[in-house]
Amino acid sequence: MGFAHSYQSVALGAKKKKPKSVKTMKTIAGTMRWGTWGANLDDTGYAKMITGCLQLGIDTFDNADIYGGHTTETGFGGGWRAARVDRSKIKIITKCGIKMNSEVFPYSIKQYDTTYEYIESSVNRSLRELQTDYIDQLLIHRPSPLMDMEDLANTFKEIEGTGKVRSFGVSNFTPYQIDILAELYPLAANQIEVSVIKHSAFTDDSLVLSAANGLEIQAWSPLGGGAFWNAKTEEQQKQINRFKLLCDRYGWSLDEMAYYFLFHHHIGIRPVTGTSKIERIKTTITCEENQITDQQWFEIYEASRGFEVA
Numbered sequence: 001m002g003f004a005h006s007y008q009s010v011a012l013g014a015k016k017k018k019p020k021s022v023k024t025m026k027t028i029a030g031t032m033r034w035g036t037w038g039a040n041l042d043d044t045g046y047a048k049m050i051t052g053c054l055q056l057g058i059d060t061f062d063n064a065d066i067y068g069g070h071t072t073e074t075g076f077g078g079g080w081r082a083a084r085v086d087r088s089k090i091k092i093i094t095k096c097g098i099k100m101n102s103e104v105f106p107y108s109i110k111q112y113d114t115t116y117e118y119i120e121s122s123v124n125r126s127l128r129e130l131q132t133d134y135i136d137q138l139l140i141h142r143p144s145p146l147m148d149m150e151d152l153a154n155t156f157k158e159i160e161g162t163g164k165v166r167s168f169g170v171s172n173f174t175p176y177q178i179d180i181l182a183e184l185y186p187l188a189a190n191q192i193e194v195s196v197i198k199h200s201a202f203t204d205d206s207l208v209l210s211a212a213n214g215l216e217i218q219a220w221s222p223l224g225g226g227a228f229w230n231a232k233t234e235e236q237q238k239q240i241n242r243f244k245l246l247c248d249r250y251g252w253s254l255d256e257m258a259y260y261f262l263f264h265h266h267i268g269i270r271p272v273t274g275t276s277k278i279e280r281i282k283t284t285i286t287c288e289e290n291q292i293t294d295q296q297w298f299e300i301y302e303a304s305r306g307f308e309v310a
Helices: 043-056 072-082 116-130 149-162 175-184 206-212 234-250 254-263 278-289 294-305
Strands: 060-062 091-096 137-140 168-171 189-193 216-220 270-272
Touching (some): 043 278, 149 175, 168 175, 234 254, 234 294, 254 278, 254 294
Parallel strands (some): 091 137, 168 189, 189 216, 216 270
16 A cells, blocks of 8 residues: 655755645545534534635545534534535544444443444344435444454444445554454554654554555554644743744644654645644645655654654
């Protein structure tokens, strides 16, 4: 797997190149903060976000059944219908497997469920709320301590046979869990937390094993979950200060630095944005169209760690 790179190396900063036309981008538009967990958009607001992303060349949208207390899928479904977008022009990712208390589902305790019965019911509900007859990609949101890998693989096979889901993947699984499950079923994607703040995936074999099994890498919280702007410890503030010094040297914003760090990897990491503002999503386009050097990547890595590599 992976994505072809046709960029020209530059010595300083990142060379700007204006795209000649809109093309499909690696960036995935995350919807988690579009609903009641953030901007609280109505159908018109969702429609504007969807059409705005499509105009940028971003055609993939990341959802989850629990977002917005089990309401964001509903908002997205109404939004893409209101936008009058051809279903074939958008790719919908959604996730299931977490039973979380909400007004819609008053569970007594938060738990995980990866049984066939639960996943099938989640898929059927997502199809209704998203107002579609198929899901492009379904991810298991979190691995359960009670998870049976063979049963999960068989669940994927059975649901795939119905045509309701076109591909399956995982989120937040360990490299070893992925390796086992990929032997039983051809997984399509692995969505993990990876950023300049959380970079263990570069050293714990998450990227290597995912790529070896043909999985696309999707990065949730690519900007560190707002850690750039809300330092909670003295060490975090020192880290941010190091980032700012580096950004000043190259003329980057903090957002740009974070996206350059992910896009530079040859595996082709696809960041899942966490914003409800089109202007901030536009930043990813700049970073996809340009490139940094290996040296600059290591400078960002060192600034994050606070010390040089061994």
